[in-house]
Amino acid sequence: MESIWSKTCNRKKKPVLEGHIQADAAVIGGGMAGILTAWQLEQAGVRTVVLEAEQIGGGQTKNTTAKITSQHGLFCRTFIEKKGEEPARKYVQANQAAVEEYKRIIRKECIDCDLLESAAYVYSVDSEKLKRETEAAQRLGINASFEEQIEIPVSCAGAVCFPEQAQFHPLKFIRALAERLTIYEDTLVTEVEDNLVKTACGSVRAGYIIFTSHFPFINFPGMYFARMHQERSYVIALENAGELNGMYIGEGEDTLSFRQYNKYILLGGQAHRTGENKTGGRYEKLRETAKRMYPESTVAACWSAQDCITSDKIPFIGEYSAERPSWLTATGFQKWGMSSAMVSAILLRDRICGYENPYAEVFAPSRFSVEEFPGLVKEGGKAVKGLTKRFFYIPDKTIAGLERGHGAVVDTPQGKAGVYKTEEGEVCQVDVVCPHMGCELSWNPDECSWDCPCHGSRFNYKGELLDGPAQEGVWHE
Ligand SMILES: Cc1cc2nc3c(=O)[nH]c(=O)nc-3n(C[C@H](O)[C@H](O)[C@H](O)COP(=O)(O)OP(=O)(O)OC[C@H]3O[C@@H](n4cnc5c(N)ncnc54)[C@H](O)[C@@H]3O)c2cc1C
Structure with missing residues (x-):
């Protein structure tokens, strides 16, 4: 099952790491987060190498739907209620700055990656909820509006609109950046000891080690396994389904996602916790939904992906653990990894270069809040269940x-x-x-x-x- 992105992007192979090298920073994992981090560091004069187990973009990034937006569901009001207005404003501003940074890089570097500016919408059947969310987003500085009519065939009371967001072809984008970076492919990192990264045929000694491997794979220190789980969703690309101007996602469980790419509408949904899909039929259900909404459509491709969900629904970007100040990480993107990867790249660059960043503490993995508590208990319970079952x-x-x-x-x-x-x-x-x-x-x-x-x-x-x-x-x- 190949995504529309993998089907439409050629790649140039990068070498395997052989022997010992030195760098200012070693990035483990060449997905969107790793490549953007390496890019921002190189731009700031930090000599960086990327070590990728397989091929760049070959992890979750090749199977995303690639909406670049600061609208992460109906999150503004909840965020304000749980964390307060100032952290909520910082979260939104960091992500909105990330959207702008994509546009800036793509224009400045003349990257041909099908960038399209478009509005992002969250639809719901609950108009009061949408209106309250619109007000909350406005309070946080977004030029949001409540729209009663939207162009997709779902029953809803309207949608919250964030204008001037974007969509693109993620693999064309990262492969263009990769041309100008030092990257080793087919180079699985097997061990990290202080500032030494080991692979099957080589090693890197670096001032900073950055884990952008999607899920940080070293359990201690950090204990990310206790603070995150993964959720999977499925996507189908529809031909003959008409055209969309905006990008859409529904509110709540069982939600659907829509965006246009060339002649296709990408329809996503059927999310579940990874490992909990006993009965299957997810693609079938999406096909049935597509037939109902777009009777003339045919399915041109289907694929799926997963992402890490943190206990308090905010990514972990920053120091891996207090015990290893030279290890950094970026993970837990909640299926909003395009903007979050750019937020990560900027925050990690600033951390390494010693620049002050007003958003750093919102994303710091060292944060510990009461909102995390129920999530931590739930993750612990799931792990015990998984072991007991065995x-x-x-x-x-x-x-x-x-x-x-x-x-x-x-x-x-x-x-x-x-x-x-x-x-x-x-x-x-x-x-x-x-x-x-x-x-x-x-x-x-x-x-x-x-x-x-x-x-x-x-x-x-x-x-x-x-x-x-x-x-x-x-x-x-
Ligand atoms: C169905 C779906 C749709 C989505 N749509 C959107 C969207 O529209 N907009 C949005 O913002 N986000 C979206 N997301 C989220 C987004 O796709 C992800 O958050 C993002 O792609 C994650 O990028 P990454 O770089 O963290 O991980 P990856 O792309 O998985 O990259 C990690 C890389 O690390 C490598 N690696 C792992 N271990 C090692 C090791 N030991 N040594 C070397 N390399 C290693 C892997 O091979 C991989 O290439 C979506 C997610 C899903 C599930």
């Missing part, structure tokens, strides 16, 4: 009883195993213990993958690693 749940299926084209945790003479039976009847067996922290994996029928409900690591049906925080595949036969 030890106490006895599967009722056997390999013989498994239908073709299906996967499940089954009972085998050697104990529990994850088995996928191909349409041809071939049996692919894997260990169902996640190498990250030992939780039991679940089968995701929509992606034919083994997904971890605790922290969101994923493996294909052969056991090969798809997504972190795990850094290796699972045993397979």
Whole structure:
């Protein structure tokens, strides 16, 4: 399942790191956050290298919907209520500055990445909620408006509009920046010891180590596993569905997302916690929705992605842990990783260059607030459940009883195993213990993958690693 971005962007391969090198900063992970951080650092004169396990943009960034906006759902009012008006203003301003910075870089560097300025909308059936959100956004300095009529075929009472946001082709953008950066691909970081980063064939000693690996994969210090989980969503690209001027997202659970790219409308939705998609049918449900809304449309591509959700719904950008002041990180983007990646790049550049940044404390991973508390308890509970399942749940299926084209945790003479039976009847067996922290994996029928409900690591049906925080595949036969 290839995204419209991967289908429409050529790439030039970067070398593998071989031998030992030195740099001012080493960035681990070449997604949107890593490439932008390296770009901002290089612009400020900091010698930076990027170490990417596979290919740049090949993680979640290749499967985003690439709306660049400071409108992160209906968040202004809640943010003010939970954290206060000043932190809320800083959050919005940091993200709005990020939107402007994208436009500035793209124009200055003449990057051909299909940048389009457009308004962003959140729609809802609750007009009072929308009006209150509009007022809150205005108080925070956004030129927001309440619109009763919108152009998408959903039943709603209107939408909150943020004008002058943007959308683009994310891979064309980062590959243009990458031309001017020092990047090593197929270079998995296996170990980090103080200021030394180790890979299979080389190492980097750097003044700063920046983890932009989507989910920080070193558990101690930092303990990000206790403060975040991952959520997956699905996208289909529709042809013959007409044209949209704005970018849209619904409020609440079960929401839908819309944007235009060339002749396609990208329709997203069907979100769930990674590892909790037992029954599947997510693409099917999106197709049904598309048929209802756009009867003439056909599906040209479909794909999915996931993102990290923090306990208090604010990204972690800054020092990895007080114990390692030269390690920095950017993660927990809540499916708003385009603007958040730019916020990260600016904050991390300022931290390294010693520039004062008024927004730093809002995003600091060291923050600890009461809003995080219920989330922390929930994450702890999920991890315990994932571990308990591994030890106490006895599967009722056997390999013989498994239908073709299906996967499940089954009972085998050697104990529990994850088995996928191909349409041809071939049996692919894997260990169902996640190498990250030992939780039991679940089968995701929509992606034919083994997904971890605790922290969101994923493996294909052969056991090969798809997504972190795990850094290796699972045993397979
Ligand atoms: C369906 C969906 C739609 C979305 N749409 C939007 C949107 O419209 N607008 C928006 O703002 N956000 C959106 N997001 C969120 C956004 O896509 C992500 O937040 C963003 O792409 C994350 O970028 P990243 O650089 O943090 O991670 P990634 O792109 O995953 O990059 C991390 C990189 O680190 C590498 N890596 C991992 N471990 C190692 C290691 N040990 N050594 C070396 N490299 C390593 C990986 O290979 C990967 O390339 C969406 C998310 C989803 C799920």
